[in-house]
Amino acid sequence: xxxxxxxxxxxxxxxxxxxxxxxxxxxxxxxxxxxxxxxxxxxxxxxxxxxxxxxxxxxxxxxxxxxxxxxxxxxxxxxxxxxxxxxxxxxxxxxxxxxxxxxxxxxxxxxxxxxxxxxxxxxxxxxxxxxxxxxxxxxxxxxxxxxxxxxxxxxxxxxxxxxxxxxxxxxxxxxxxxxxxxxxxxxxxxxxxxxxxxxxxxxxxxxxxxxxxxxxxxxxx
Numbered sequence: 147x148x149x150x151x152x153x154x155x156x157x158x159x160x161x162x163x164x165x166x167x168x169x170x171x172x173x174x175x176x177x178x179x180x181x182x183x184x185x186x187x188x189x190x191x192x193x194x195x196x197x198x199x200x201x202x203x204x205x206x207x208x209x210x211x212x213x214x215x216x217x218x219x220x221x222x223x224x225x226x227x228x229x230x231x232x233x234x235x236x237x238x239x240x241x242x243x244x245x246x247x248x249x250x251x252x253x254x255x256x257x258x259x260x261x262x263x264x265x266x267x268x269x270x271x272x273x274x275x276x277x278x279x280x281x282x283x284x285x286x287x288x289x290x291x292x293x294x295x296x297x298x299x300x301x302x303x304x305x306x307x308x309x310x311x312x313x314x315x316x317x318x319x320x321x322x323x324x325x326x327x328x329x330x331x332x333x334x335x336x337x338x339x340x341x342x343x344x345x346x347x348x349x350x351x352x353x354x355x356x357x358x359x360x361x362x363x364x365x366x367x
Contacts, residue, residue, distance in 0.1 A: 152245040153279065155310045160285060162311040166215075169307060170207040170291055172200050177287035184296060185289075195289070206298045207291045213366040214303045217338075221264035226339055230259065230266070233334050239319035249274035252320050255331060259315035260308060265341040267305040268331045270324040282310035293343050293361060300363040302343045337364065 147154045148162065160168050176182070176193035186199040195203075234240055240257060243249065249256075256274050258267040258281070271277035284306035292301040328346030345360040 150282075150310050150313075151243060151316060152247055153275075155282060158283070160309060162309050164308045164312055166208070166211060169211050170204055171285075171288060172204055173288040174200050177289055182289075182295065200288075203289065203292075203295075206296065207288075210292055210298045210301050210366070211303070213299065217364070217366050218263040218265070221338060223261075223264055226261075226264040229335055229339060233257075233331075234317065236334065237319065237331065239321065240317040241319070243316040243318050246275045246278060246316070249318055249320070250276075252318075253322055253324050254318060254320040255324070255328065256319075257317040257331075258305065258313045259317070260312050260341070261314040262312065263308075263341075264339055266335060266339055267341050268328065268335075268346065269342075270328045270346070272324065274318050274320075278313075278316065281305050281308075282313070293363075297363065299366050302341055302362060302364055304343060305341050308341075337362070 147156065149155070150162075155162060174188075174195045174197070176185070176187075176195065178193070181187065181190050181193060186196040188194045188196050240255070243256075250273070252274050253272045254274055255268065255270045256278060258269075258278065260266070267281075269277060269281075286304045286306045289295065291304070291307070292298065293304070294301070325346075325348050330346070332340060332342050332346045340362075343362055345362065
């Protein structure tokens with residue numbers, strides 16, 4: 147079993163690196179509590195999508211995936227690294243992580259670096275080790291791959307779609323004051339280098355409306 151940042155990681159069905167072949171796995175069961183506008187259901191009560199809707203959504207997800215990959219390929223790696231260096235100089239609380247076990251039950255902020263894609267993800271949590279493991283082992287539900295649904299040309303690829311080995315560097319800042327500075331840290335990077343789909347900080351409001359208010363997007367074409 148391979149190690150990554152001194153943690154044992156399982157390859158599982160999705161592998162240890164993001165691939166096009168394993169990106170979108172069709173699931174006809176809705177992950178939302180209620181029915182969604184624009185979705186077609188075989189059974190609304192059970193929230194089961196039609197085969198046709200699943201086929202169309204799959205095609206949209208794959209088109210969005212390809213657009214994101216093309217977008218990443220045009221980013222400048224030197225500029226990306228300069229922004230990381232600048233961020234670390236301005237925020238000296240962040241230190242590079244070599245062993246995630248040292249962050250078990252440690253609260254604070256974390257910066258995940260995906261060098262191959264020139265992307266960073268900034269998060270905050272009560273347990274840095276646990277949260278990063280959740281990103282690595284998570285599987286974005288089929289009907290949540292696009293945010294918002296149908297946004298083929300603007301949806302940001304979720305951090306939970308990347309796999310463990312896509313994270314090449316990690317920086318962490320241990321502090322009890324979580325959430326307060328998450329949005330500030332996110333905005334210190336150019337948006338083209340950030341794969342956060344939502345603004346930082348605690349959700350203000352309830353459910354879908356709150357998500358819409360905090361939603362981020364990028365122009366992919």
